[in-house]
Amino acid sequence: MITTTGLTKVYRSRGREVTALDGVGIHVRPGEVYGVIGRSGAGKSTLIRCINLLERPTSGTVTVDGQDLTALAGRGNRAARPLRLARGGIGMIFQHFNLLSSRTVQGNVELPLEILGLGRRERARKALDLLDLVGLADHARAYPSRLSGGQKQRVGIARALAGDPKVLLSDEATSALDPETTRSVLRLLRDLNRQLGLTVLLITHEMDVVKSVCDSAALMEKGRVVESGVVSDLLATPGSRLARELFPVGGGASGADRTVVDITFHGESADRPVISRLSRTHDVDVSILGAAMDTAGGRQVGRMRIELPGRPEENDAAIGFLREQGLTVELPGRGTPGPVAVERELTEEGA
Numbered sequence: 001m002i003t004t005t006g007l008t009k010v011y012r013s014r015g016r017e018v019t020a021l022d023g024v025g026i027h028v029r030p031g032e033v034y035g036v037i038g039r040s041g042a043g044k045s046t047l048i049r050c051i052n053l054l055e056r057p058t059s060g061t062v063t064v065d066g067q068d069l070t071a072l073a074g075r076g077n078r079a080a081r082p083l084r085l086a087r088g089g090i091g092m093i094f095q096h097f098n099l100l101s102s103r104t105v106q107g108n109v110e111l112p113l114e115i116l117g118l119g120r121r122e123r124a125r126k127a128l129d130l131l132d133l134v135g136l137a138d139h140a141r142a143y144p145s146r147l148s149g150g151q152k153q154r155v156g157i158a159r160a161l162a163g164d165p166k167v168l169l170s171d172e173a174t175s176a177l178d179p180e181t182t183r184s185v186l187r188l189l190r191d192l193n194r195q196l197g198l199t200v201l202l203i204t205h206e207m208d209v210v211k212s213v214c215d216s217a218a219l220m221e222k223g224r225v226v227e228s229g230v231v232s233d234l235l236a237t238p239g240s241r242l243a244r245e246l247f248p249v250g251g252g253a254s255g256a257d258r259t260v261v262d263i264t265f266h267g268e269s270a271d272r273p274v275i276s277r278l279s280r281t282h283d284v285d286v287s288i289l290g291a292a293m294d295t296a297g298g299r300q301v302g303r304m305r306i307e308l309p310g311r312p313e314e315n316d317a318a319i320g321f322l323r324e325q326g327l328t329v330e331l332p333g334r335g336t337p338g339p340v341a342v343e344r345e346l347t348e349e350g351a
């Protein structure tokens with residue numbers, strides 16, 4: 001649904017050049033929630049602004065729903081009509097909501113409908129339907145200043161959906177919200193994604209956001225995507241940095257002659273008593289150094305760091321046993337592979 005290829009953005013100001021995006025390629029499949037995560041300055045905001053052509057990329061292409069937006073003229077407020085029309089299929093929500101304080105909640109949601117030229121009645125009907133969808137029908141006449149942060153973001157979401165977009169871009173939409181409100185806004189995004197088949201691309205610096213709603217994710221650093229893929233596939237990929245950051249497990253070896261093993265449980269393996277079986281069948285004392293259990297992409301996933309007595313070469317059989325159980329097994333500090341990209345085969349049109 002969204003594809004970028006070789007997307008590069010170089011800002012030039014006062015003789016200095018900053019490469020904010022350096023050949024970014026992402027594929028967001030129709031109907032998925034795709035998270036782009038990275039630290040401040042990684043290029044996330046630039047990416048999202050280039051995807052809806054608020055910024056024109058220096059080079060590379062952006063295709064949304066099969067249409068190459070980079071081939072259309074203009075940018076930002078100076079977009080030509082074909083680009084403005086294409087943008088109608090892309091909704092956007094922001095960290096600070098960007099609501100007009102002089103307009104009521106309903107007036108804010110009606111704004112894009114006015115720009116689209118809808119009549120007064122139709123605008124009101126549509127805005128009220130959208131407010132109902134986000135759970136704010138009884139706040140239609142309130143002004144934004146009377147609303148909580150979570151409610152403001154719901155208005156922002158209703159406004160973003162006014163043009164019936166297929167794609168919703170979210171620029172740190174929950175960063176200004178407390179954890180409880182963040183969860184409820186993410187739940188709403190997930191519901192809209194499922195109910196409307198809406199494709200969501202969100203940028204965030206919070207791993208919890210990726211963990212709770214994203215089907216796929218990309219990790220950005222210094223303008224590049226260093227890892228990307230379906231979250232559940234990444235969790236099963238040895239050496240995945242996203243997996244490690246989503247499920248950090250601490251704890252170092254208690255002595256020199258010890259083997260530390262990181263295990264990722266997912267799918268069916270999450271329900272099996274693997275550790276007790278390992279201990280029984282291999283007659284080995286297993287110490288648990290750290291563990292994390294949660295859901296990611298709607299699936300139960302766990303990571304555990306265990307310690308076995310003896311050096312790694314003495315534990316080949318035990319490690320082999322864990323692998324046979326369908327677990328992802330890594331020995332931290334021993335030849336972790338470099339950046340990985342786990343892209344599922346793209347079968348859907350425009351994916």
Ligand SMILES: Nc1ncnc2c1ncn2[C@@H]1O[C@H](COP(=O)(O)OP(=O)(O)OP(=O)(O)O)[C@@H](O)[C@H]1O
Nearest residue numbers: 011013018020038039040041042043044045046047
């Ligand atoms: N208009 C601009 N002019 C010059 N440099 C810019 C401009 N916008 C962004 N940059 C630079 O591009 C790089 C990427 O910035 P960007 O805002 O995309 O990162 P980010 O990952 O979204 O970070 P943050 O979460 O802090 O916004 C940074 O070095 C930033 O200083």
